Amino acid sequence: MSFRYKITICICVFTSFCSFAQKDTVQTQASKTNEKIIIVEEYKPLAPAKAAFYSAVLPGLGQIYNKKYWKAPVVWAAMSTSIYLYIDNNKEFDRYRTAFKLREAGLKDEFTNDDGSVLISRNGLINAQKTLRQNRDLSLLTTAVFYVLQIIEASVNAHLLQFNTNDNLTFQPMIQQHPMNFDAPKFGLSFKYSF
Template sequence: MICTVSIKAFSQKDSTAVKGVKVKGKIEVTDDFYNPLSPSKAAFYSAIFPGMGQIYNKKYWKAPIVWGAMGTSIYFYLDNNSEYKRFRRAFKQRKAGLQDEFTLDDGSQLISEDGLVNAQNILRQNRDLSLLATIVLYTLQIVEASVNAHLMQFNTNDNLSFKPVIIQDPSMVYAPTLGMSFKLTF
């Protein structure tokens, strides 16, 4: 009983509950500041065409970075894939007893069979890593567009501040106590 009464005695008054307020006319809400669909639109546009979500967020300088990163990883994927197919075709021709591009007219070989196998393995690994990099970059640019759209709606005025401070405790002269100060002014 004492705990219940003491909790009720120290509780704060609800500042949102206002009694007796009447509104005449219609209340108009403007979506200038907060648009809950903005992050999903940015993510959707980035999923359709990489970099378009950044353009939607009006961060135009990020779009060429996205295009350059995606283009580089796609270039390396295509280059490694074509080289892999080249060495694979030569290996298959050599196994079939035909002359491949790494065998000279006199029958001498520029690359051994083991060299062809090793080249295939390395190029296949590089191709797969390039594909993985492309997928990761594609996903990251979608996430970046969505997060950026969320953060654009975040209130960052000077009335909200966060400042870590060292608070001296008078009872413990030798050991300073670390604390944080959170200031919100209206």
């Protein structure tokens, strides 16, 4: 093993002991009950899994579990819009597909007038079917993507709610003069950790 490799391992080991950023507890609440103080920990280690499960069962339920109520209508609107577009494109695809099959069989379809003139040509029916099939498939893919994204969002949000975000974790810029050197201002960057 080279000397650099050994030094790198030592630095990584020593810095890992003192590199804390956050605690795993959310809050502690104290409540008096018959002259006794009870401390309640609100840390929920299975909250992300539970939120993901609820979102998988019913889209938007994981967001409600996380108490982010405004996100549930957004999820429902996105999912219902993509489902509506899938149903509408599928219905129109079936309509043009049926007309194409009837025309190929030599029968009258809905785009043929009583006098035998056609409103949409054969190539128009073929192009309409291709476009509507692509739109239908894209709507189905969009629905699946929205479904997976809302599960991931509920799980990540539940995970991030577990962390302590107090004022000790903020970035506060400040200007400080050097106590010995007063001639020219010098600029620098320093980090201060307080626990």
